[in-house]
Structure formats: C-alpha cells, structure tokens
Amino acid sequence: MMLFEKLERDERTFAAGGQVAGIWLGITHVLLAGVIFYRLYILGQPDEELRDVQTILAISLFGHMITQLFLGGLLPVPTWRGMIVGYGVLAGTIASVCLAIYGVPEAAQWQNTWLPTLVGPALFIGLYRLVAWLGRRRIESLIGD
Amino acid sequence: MKEIAIASDLKLARVAKGWSQAETAERVGVTRQTIGLIEVGRYNPTIKLCLALARATERNLDDLFWIEGER
Numbered sequence: 012m013m014l015f016e017k018l019e020r021d022e023r024t025f026a027a028g029g030q031v032a033g034i035w036l037g038i039t040h041v042l043l044a045g046v047i048f049y050r051l052y053i054l055g056q057p058d059e060e061l062r063d064v065q066t067i068l069a070i071s072l073f074g075h076m077i078t079q080l081f082l083g084g085l086l087p088v089p090t091w092r093g094m095i096v097g098y099g100v101l102a103g104t105i106a107s108v109c110l111a112i113y114g115v116p117e118a119a120q121w122q123n124t125w126l127p128t129l130v131g132p133a134l135f136i137g138l139y140r141l142v143a144w145l146g147r148r149r150i151e152s153l154i155g156d
Numbered sequence: 157m158k159e160i161a162i163a164s165d166l167k168l169a170r171v172a173k174g175w176s177q178a179e180t181a182e183r184v185g186v187t188r189q190t191i192g193l194i195e196v197g198r199y200n201p202t203i204k205l206c207l208a209l210a211r212a213t214e215r216n217l218d219d220l221f222w223i224e225g226e227r
C-alpha cells in the first residue's frame with residue numbers, strides 16, 4: 012500500500028531545494044551564533060560549556076564557505092581594498108563588543124584579548140581570499156584560459 | 157542587471173502533438189509541475205531542457221522559446 016505519491020525530482024526541484032537549504036542554513040548559523048553570544052555574554056556561562064556548539068557552528072560555517080568558494084564563483088572574491096575594509100569592520104566590531112562587555116583588558120592579558128581580536132579576523136579574511144582565489148583558478152583551468 | 161524571463165510556445169507545441177503536460181514531462185524527464193510552470197512563465201528552463209523540449213516537439217528552439225517582451 013503506497014503511503015505517498017512517488018517523489019519526482021528535476022532541475023527545478025533541485026534548484027529550489029538548493030535555495031531553500033541555503034536560506035535555512037544561513038538562518039541556522041545566525042541563530043546558533045546568537046545563542047552562543049547570549050549564553051556567553053548575557054548569561055555568563057563558561058566557554059567550555061559551549062565548545063561543542065561553537066565547533067559545530069565553525070565546521071558548518073567554514074565548510075559551507077570553503078565549498079562554495081572552491082566550486083568557483085559562488086561567493087565574491089574580495090579585492091585588497093575590500094579585505095582591508097572587511098578586516099577593519101570585523102576586528103573593530105569584535106573589539107567594540109568585548110570592550111563594552113569586559114572593559115579595557117589588562118596589558119598582561121594581551122595574548123587572550125588583543126591577540127585573538129586582531130589576528131582572528133586577519134586569518135579569517137586571509138583564508139577566505141585564499142580559497143576564493145583557488146576556486147577561481149580551478150574554474151579558469153576548466154575553461155582552459 | 158534585470159533578470160531575463162523566458163516566454164514559450166510550449167503549450168501550443170504540446171497540444172499540437174496531442175500531449176498532456178504529464179506526457180510532455182515524461183518525454184523530457186521532468187515533473188508535470190515544471191512543464192506547467194514553464195507554460196505560465198513562472199520558471200526559466202535551462203538550455204538543456206529547452207533543447208530537449210524543442211527536440212521532443214519537433215520545433216526550432218527560437219520558435220519555441222524567446223525572451224519575454226521581444227515578441
């Protein structure tokens with residue numbers, strides 16, 4: 012006894028499914044980041060209790076970004092100017108939020124405060140640019156230019 | 157850049173063949189809903205699907221599909 016009609020798939024349903032998956036993935040990322048922020052900085056829960064959620068979010072976010080970039084042309088490749096502006100916005104936002112919540116850190120704690128705030132965004136943007144460049148190079152090699 | 161919408165003569169072409177939407181869909185390997193959406197201009201088929209439909213209905217590609225507003 013059939014419980015459902017046969018599910019037929021074609022180019023349209025695959026395209027629509029991809030768009031839907033992308034939208035809900037983005038929503039999930041935002042919600043997870045919001046939950047982490049809320050639990051860390053509003054509820055004051057220790058970082059160790061959120062390692063698993065942070066790890067899952069990082070894997071999903073970077074895996075999604077890297078795959079899209081490497082498949083080629085699915086995300087914009089930043090210019091050098093774009094990278095500098097992006098770094099400034101990212102590092103500035105992180106620094107502002109941390110200063111607002113924790114105040115000015117002690118100089119002796121620079122390895123746990125200023126270092127990750129300044130180096131983290133640089134690594135993120137550098138990795139983004141590298142993968143985007145590798146993905147573009149892959150597509151150009153397929154074209155044969 | 158304004159999105160290009162594809163118009164088609166698909167309904168006339170398949171009716172001329174005596175096919176339903178479902179029969180047409182089966183011949184080119186898509187769902188009936190996709191054929192229906194193409195006919196009402198709510199889905200832009202890929203060139204691959206356009207060629208498959210042109211071949212199935214024995215029509216020229218240019219006669220079967222065009223950019224909306226250009227005819």
